[in-house]
Amino acid sequence: MPAFAGTELTCLRGDRLVFTELDFRIEPGEALMLLGPNGSGKSSLLRMLAGLLKPFRGRLAWDDLEVRDEPDQHRRRIHYVGHLDAVKPVLSALENLAFWARLGGAADPNAHALDALTRFGVPHIAPVPGRYLSAGQKRRLNLARILAAPAPLWLLDEPTVALDRAAVRLLEGIIAEHRAAGGMVVLSTHADIALPGHRVLQLDEFSPVAHDEDEEDEEHAL
Template sequence: MPDFAGTDLTCLRGDRLVFTGLDFRVAPGGALLLLGPNGSGKSSLLRVMAGFLRPWRGTLAWDDLSVAEEPEGHRRRVHYVGHLDAVKPVLTAAENLAFWASLGGAADPMAHARSALERLGVPHIAGVPGRYLSAGQKRRLNLARVLAAPAPLWLLDEPTVALDRAAVALLEGIIAEHRAGGGMVVLSTHADIALPGAEELHLDDFTPLSADDEDDDEMPEEDAA
């Protein structure tokens, strides 16, 4: 399985330079943990990796081939789960997940959806409309997307939000299984999560500070994914 890398990446959002001069590489079976305060660019980097944002400068490469040359092909290699829950309130949990499974090319989307809900420990919510799900159930539903259709690269933005310790342990096991099969994971979090052997990338090392930034006690919240 090829690796995934970025070289000299710079991200510009409006008139704000989010990060610059950033390099990374994730090998098959590898994990990259994104660290840094709010506003340091973790969500923006994940969106760049997913192909939702174009870097202002620098290159993304899959097996040393530029992602820009085949953006649609790259998106098919990626499962991106943002920190906001993309759950349609009128659809049941299984219908929400089957929709995502169909986009991922699953041969039997509903069967894959039910299997993924089982694996995430919430088979009982399959027939429940999205509007009635708790925050923790919505989070598990969104994370089930990575199991409903295969993809080698998982990009997870704050995946442990609204999860209890048992659910976090379950997620850790699922990530470990994905990596054992050669899959790759890039993950941002403010909470503890077990990622044995993961590389760490501190985004604040690549964030240029203005004079105003240096006077602030906290960095601003990032745009919602």
């Protein structure tokens, strides 16, 4: 599996320069943790890596193959789990997850979805409509997407939000297994999570201005 890297990335949101001249590189088996104060662009960078936000300037590439030249191949290589839980309220947990598994190319979406729910300790929510799930159950359901269909790069925005300690331990184990198999992880978090040997990208080092909590909240809402 090739490495994934960004070079001289600049993010412009409206008329605000969020970060500039940002470089990173992640090799198979590595984990990269995004740190920085509220508003420094952690969520924006993850959305950029997922292809949901275009860099104002800079380059994203798998080795020498630029993402913009092969966007479909890039999408097949990633799982992005955003800060907000994307759960359809009228669909059951299993139906929600099977949709993502099918989109990711799983041969048997329902079976993969149920296996993923089981790994995250919530097989009992499979028939429950999304509207009745608790915040913690919705978070586990969304995180189960990373197991429902294979992808080498996981992009996780605050993955521990609404999780109890037991669920965080489950996630730590799942990430460790993914990395041991050559998978890669980029995540942002305000909570403690065990990522042995991870590297840190301090986003405020690439930011030209100070930020506050209101800007970070606006970022998540976009």
